[in-house]
Amino acid sequence: MNNPDLAIKKTARLVRVAAWGQVLGYMLFSLSLVIEDAPAFFSRVDPLELIWPIILLIAIHVLKLDVVVSRFVPRWFIVFGILVLSLATLAASIMALSLAFGIPSAFATSGWQYLQISTIVMFIVFAVSFMLNLVLSVRAMQASDEAQSPNVA
């Protein structure tokens, strides 16, 4: 495999991992609300809002959107966009933690404890996703540099 292919492969992996991380964090929190509101499952969660993450994953795995994007969009832009996105959702999850833990522990009813646990899970998913994206971004950029540099071997 030559270097340009390797660079595209690594960038496509970054796109896939980033998409899965973001969708997973969002869907897990959505699921926590849906379960909590049972049997009126969609009182707070609009079911239409759960369709686009699924469409995105289908586009990546069936239509190979990750490969198309990696091939035709500049690598620096993919890395920049993914890092902004994962940082933003990480910030949102930190805000969520701050809201969920913003009451004295003595006031935390079972409902508050449920919210606290679900925000912790979301924070962990987004934090891990951000770290993975960071590592994969560096690797993608390194592969990109190798692809551009002359082969001295």
Next chain:
Amino acid sequence: MNPDLKRLRTPIIALMIFGLIAFPLATGAAFPLQAASAVSPALQISYEPDIPALEFVTEEPDFIATAVDAGEIGDLAGEGLPSYQRAACGSIDDDICYEICYLGECFIYGDDDDRVKRYKDKVDEVKEGFAKLELARIGTGETIWETVGTCLKSIGAGMGVGGVIAGIVVVADPTGIIKGLAVGGAILSVLGGGAICGGAVVGAGADKVAEEQIVDEIRIANEDAVFEFNDLKQDPPG
């Protein structure tokens, strides 16, 4: 047409279509916050001061099933908070009497004494505060969900639009100021999505202020109730 450009035409068109779909999502990303709150059922708390347990009444009772499950709040005495309940007056010369409790200590007083009335009012305020806090929690969950969704949609759409622009830059390979403007536009589209996301995160901060206000109300009402409790304990009605 340049063969390279011809080969790239289909993926570029696909990317442009993706961008066109993503862009309306980005521009509408701020609206779900308002729309969702407008659609949410109006909640109403029905509170009976003489009944120790909290009672929620909503248009959709199932909606806050879990919140009602927090009926443990209704037992304020169990939480070490001031509480009261109707009791037989016995030898007390009064028609209506209450047993008032705090930290395991309980006394029975007639309700003719203003301090007993004030104590009851403050305990009721504590209960109402907890009910408000539960409703705040329900709203908080929804706010968090909408904020994360807004971030994903706005920045995702910004990436889609920016990706199309950046892709065209690679294919068309413009030079000079046009390239600079195109690259700047691609970056700005992502940052624009980030700004929408940031606005949603900051907006969610209002929920935190509301939470803190409710907690303060509960604390103040609790302290007032404790004050009346201690006053009655030290200087019982004659």
